[in-house]
Amino acid sequence: MRKLCILLALALFMPFLGASFYDVSLSVTMKINTNGSAHVTEKVMLSLDTSSEDLYSRSIYSRELTIMDWQQITNSQYLRQHIISSVAARNMRITPEDVRPFAYGSRSGASIKLEYDVDKIVAINQTGPRTLLYALNSSALSFQPSPSGEVLPRNNDFTIIIPPGSVVTSISPDPTQPAIQRDYADQVRGVSNFTWSGTVSLMEFKFAFTREEPMDVEVRNFFENLESMAISIMLSAPGIVLMLFVILAAAFFVLRTR
Known part of the structure; x- marks a missing residue:
């Protein structure tokens, strides 16, 4: 009931406020766990004018608003789940952060953080007594469709974090950061964070790694x-x-x- 009252109040205010929100950037970080699940953190940066600051500040006090509610309020194209599994995401949390003025211009900025856990996006196969091979299902990535396939748009970052000590056996395209170096076996060692920054084609995205289980x-x-x-x-x-x-x-x- 309380949430309904808040949404009705916001709906009444929005036409008079003439609020305008603009998507500035999106950062998606996927931390792969040893059991093949992943914890995903998405951070959407928004640009706000004076009227939208007021609306955002009114909305931020309600912890009951869902991602769909925030989509309605901000009209953001970035505010959605970008890592999709065949099963529903778990532990979905949305956290709007306080408004901060930009160093230039009359607009301000605010970010909304979305966190959730996903299963069945990484296939695990045992290739040795203690060796496990993890292969990411690239169809789980849902950024921006194009005639040539999935694309990571401009002003978007996508980061994969793998367990320490893992060895990357397949990665394509190369990440924007860091500048990776492959060994004689075409593998990447000693790196656990990989970031791609748009614009990047994800049509033939490949990412696989191995890890050794303890004795x-x-x-x-x-x-x-x-x-x-x-x-x-x-x-x-x-x-x-x-x-x-x-x-x-x-x-x-x-x-x-x-």
């Missing part, structure tokens, strides 16, 4: 598999027969020693 994980997995195998054998028909045989043999031995 204790391999040892733990070995004993877990051993335990699982033992339970499976004991619950099978031959396993039950074997247990009965052991029980009978033990009982026979006890009776003979009396």
Whole structure:
């Protein structure tokens, strides 16, 4: 009810305020976790005139406004989810930040931060006893469609952060930052942050990396598999027969020693 009242009040104010918001820039950061999920942070920078400052300030006091509400208020083309999965995003949070005057001109700036977690955008395959290969599904990227495919527009940044110690085995196109250097195996080592700045074609975007699991994980997995195998054998028909045989043999031995 409170949210409805706020939206009605804003709807009444907007025509009189003549508010104007302009998209300035978009920064999308995707931090890939070891389980293949990712935490995404998107930051939209807006330019505001005096009337839109008032509307923005009125809106910022409500923590109940959703991303769709903020889209209506600002009419921003950037304010949406840019990393899309086949399953719904989790832990969606939207945080509008305070208005700050620009160093030049009569307009001010404000940024709105969107955070969420996504699953099933990275395929994981085991290529060795402790080696895992992570491959990003490029269809998860949703920036700007064009006749030639997906494009990262001008004034847009896209950053991928991978777990420390990972080795990048496939990356295309090369990131804007840093200037990467490949080794003899065409791999990139010692770098965990990669940023592309628009305009960049994402039509044939490729990103894959490997990481080694710690030795204790391999040892733990070995004993877990051993335990699982033992339970499976004991619950099978031959396993039950074997247990009965052991029980009978033990009982026979006890009776003979009396």
